[in-house]
Amino acid sequence: MTRFHEIVQGMDLAAFRASLEAVTARDVERVLGAGQIADDDLPVLFSPAADAYLEEMAARSAAITERRFGKVIQLYAPLYLGNECVNKCTYCGFSHELQIARVTLTPEQVLADAAILHDEGFRHILLVAGEDRRYVSMPYLLQCVEMLHRRFDSIAIEIQPLKTEEYRQLVEAGVDGLAIYQEVYDPEIYQSYHLAGPKRNWANRLDSIEFGGEAGMRSLGIGALLGLAPWRPEVALLALHGRMLQRKFWRSKIAVSFPRIQPSAHHYNPDYRVYDRDLVHMIFAMRLALPDVELVMSTREGARLRDGLIGLGITRMSAGSRTDPGGYSQPEDHDGEQFAIDDARPPDEIARAIAERGHEPVWKDFDREFILAP
Amino acid sequence: MKTLKPLIIDGVELKSRLFIGTGKFSSPEVMARAVEASGTELVTVALRRVDLNNPNDPQLSALDFSKYRLLPNTSGARDAEEAIRLARLSRLATRTNWIKLEVTPDPHYLLPDPIETLKAAQVLVKEGFVVLPYINADPILAKRLEDCGCATVMPLAAPIGTNKGLKTADQIAIIIEQAGVPVVVDAGLGMPSHAAAALELGADAVLVNTAIAIAGDPVRMAIAFKLGVEAAIAAREAAPGGESRLARASSPLTGFLREEAAS
Numbered sequence: 001m002t003r004f005h006e007i008v009q010g011m012d013l014a015a016f017r018a019s020l021e022a023v024t025a026r027d028v029e030r031v032l033g034a035g036q037i038a039d040d041d042l043p044v045l046f047s048p049a050a051d052a053y054l055e056e057m058a059a060r061s062a063a064i065t066e067r068r069f070g071k072v073i074q075l076y077a078p079l080y081l082g083n084e085c086v087n088k089c090t091y092c093g094f095s096h097e098l099q100i101a102r103v104t105l106t107p108e109q110v111l112a113d114a115a116i117l118h119d120e121g122f123r124h125i126l127l128v129a130g131e132d133r134r135y136v137s138m139p140y141l142l143q144c145v146e147m148l149h150r151r152f153d154s155i156a157i158e159i160q161p162l163k164t165e166e167y168r169q170l171v172e173a174g175v176d177g178l179a180i181y182q183e184v185y186d187p188e189i190y191q192s193y194h195l196a197g198p199k200r201n202w203a204n205r206l207d208s209i210e211f212g213g214e215a216g217m218r219s220l221g222i223g224a225l226l227g228l229a230p231w232r233p234e235v236a237l238l239a240l241h242g243r244m245l246q247r248k249f250w251r252s253k254i255a256v257s258f259p260r261i262q263p264s265a266h267h268y269n270p271d272y273r274v275y276d277r278d279l280v281h282m283i284f285a286m287r288l289a290l291p292d293v294e295l296v297m298s299t300r301e302g303a304r305l306r307d308g309l310i311g312l313g314i315t316r317m318s319a320g321s322r323t324d325p326g327g328y329s330q331p332e333d334h335d336g337e338q339f340a341i342d343d344a345r346p347p348d349e350i351a352r353a354i355a356e357r358g359h360e361p362v363w364k365d366f367d368r369e370f371i372l373a374p
Numbered sequence: 375m376k377t378l379k380p381l382i383i384d385g386v387e388l389k390s391r392l393f394i395g396t397g398k399f400s401s402p403e404v405m406a407r408a409v410e411a412s413g414t415e416l417v418t419v420a421l422r423r424v425d426l427n428n429p430n431d432p433q434l435s436a437l438d439f440s441k442y443r444l445l446p447n448t449s450g451a452r453d454a455e456e457a458i459r460l461a462r463l464s465r466l467a468t469r470t471n472w473i474k475l476e477v478t479p480d481p482h483y484l485l486p487d488p489i490e491t492l493k494a495a496q497v498l499v500k501e502g503f504v505v506l507p508y509i510n511a512d513p514i515l516a517k518r519l520e521d522c523g524c525a526t527v528m529p530l531a532a533p534i535g536t537n538k539g540l541k542t543a544d545q546i547a548i549i550i551e552q553a554g555v556p557v558v559v560d561a562g563l564g565m566p567s568h569a570a571a572a573l574e575l576g577a578d579a580v581l582v583n584t585a586i587a588i589a590g591d592p593v594r595m596a597i598a599f600k601l602g603v604e605a606a607i608a609a610r611e612a613a614p615g616g617e618s619r620l621a622r623a624s625s626p627l628t629g630f631l632r633e634e635a636a637s
Contacts, residue, residue: 066588067535070398218452246482251452253481292482358400367422369463370456
């Protein structure tokens with residue numbers, strides 16, 4: 001099968017963008033009425049015309065999510081290993097040229113942060129790091145996974161693109177999930193944000209989630225960094241990416257995230273602001289487009305929005321997150337965060353909020369026994 | 375009245391023909407109340423949800439296992455090896471050797487892998503497990519699993535969570551006809567009428583999860599399923615007249631024959 005980057009390169013993106021704008025109410029009604037939505041029709045869900053059908057999409061999204069996933073929200077926590085980074089990306093708090101406190105956790109520090117997360121109840125964690133192999137090397141990563149995989153039932157990673165063989169080593173060590181957000185699907189717009197470093201390679205980044213699938217990662221997480229480009233064509237491409245990955249890696253779970261850059265005085269300000277209504281629209285539309293994928297919401301978003309979306313489409317949430325390496329062990333010091341957290345409620349409070357909304361907070365939904373070597 | 379053949383699995387008689395799955399509920403408390411209301415004697419629990427090192431795990435401690443049989447399931451397992459590992463772990467931790475074998479490599483429709491299911495069943499039966507395998511409604515697979523010693527077969531009515539009802543009715547009918555072990559119709563039953571239809575077809579029991587768990591009032595829905603199942607069993611015991619393709623007159627054309635014989 002063709003790689004997704006080849007599919008995007010073969011598209012006329014200007015025509016694609018224009019076709020989204022040209023969608024009519026009639027098109028939206030036809031697609032919403034269809035049983036299965038064809039690939040060609042997916043973009044209709046994300047069109048401006050679909051905005052008028054938000055409430056209907058909400059109801060359908062809620063019904064599908066409930067049937068497929070039940071009244072549950074799965075909880076996970078990110079664990080930042082390091083913020084050293086060789087890439088220069090205009091939107092990121094870890095960008096190479098920024099004068100921030102650079103940290104790579106020692107194994108002891110990793111264990112300390114992990115112990116806090118374990119005590120809070122987390123059994124699913126996401127290891128995150130900037131890109132610098134001198135600090136977060138393969139041996140270092142494998143050592144972290146080795147230390148952690150008996151304490152946590154699921155370990156996913158979100159780091160720079162690796163080769164298939166490296167993903168295979170990580171899978172063998174006990175990693176079951178991979179997240180790589182393409183940030184921007186439009187290759188030209190992508191270049192404008194990634195000024196230096198290996199992350200400039202748009203095609204390789206897009207390929208690497210497929211390398212992960214080929215290496216046997218059970219969960220493949222994708223997303224676009226909302227705010228960097230006009231959201232409708234971006235999220236339509238994200239949905240098509242999800243479909244393609246589902247077909248190609250039919251044994252893997254697909255997860256779609258919606259990281260949104262909020263306007264900020266201290267961090268990067270988005271060129272293409274995504275409003276709350278837009279975010280909510282794309283979540284409902286994604287549920288209709290990909291009924292079986294996990295939809296993930298991080299603590300970039302505030303409590304009101306996160307709580308409001310429980311039961312409407314979101315199935316996985318992070319809680320009590322820290323995006324500065326070592327942040328769990330040293331909570332007072334916020335230097336070196338990748339992005340600002342909006343929902344700063346502690347995990348048990350978030351669990352209570354989930355329960356108050358008639359859902360069960362699920363701390364454990366996988367078991368290390370699935371993948372432990374005999 | 376014709377009493378139905380008792381439902382006996384591994385020497386244990388189960389009076390209720392309704393089994394309940396415990397996933398997807400809004401809380402363990404709601405789940406426990408729905409289970410109680412359903413009158414079930416057997417519940418399934420996903421091992422991936424349970425911390426088997428914690429004797430007070432909320433998934434297990436919400437239920438009184440002196441009232442219900444626990445049937446752990448291996449859902450999430452992608453192949454035989456994973457399912458076997460989970461089953462062995464389950465036996466140690468839960469002290470039951472009953473296992474619902476669920477090998478579902480496709481996380482989207484959660485359809486069971488027939489090849490891996492058979493491989494795992496063969497190993498687990500030899501290791502002394504009481505194996506209840508979840509399968510697609512494949513009559514040949516059902517016989518192969520029965521041959522290798524499975525305690526039941528559990529064919530799906532429709533994919534998990536779809537609430538679509540007896541989409542596989544014809545195949546299930548064949549399985550029931552050919553089965554020497556109890557047949558439990560599992561997955562896709564969305565309404566009590568679906569459960570009743572499965573039992574009227576001749577199934578020995580049904581397993582329901584999503585339809586009860588996500589109902590607005592799970593306790594009431596559990597009662598509804600209980601009543602639907604009881605209705606179907608009562609109807610079977612009443613020895614129904616059967617369907618007829620042609621109209622059957624109350625005074626049949628051949629009525630004269632009886633008169634002649636009597637005279």
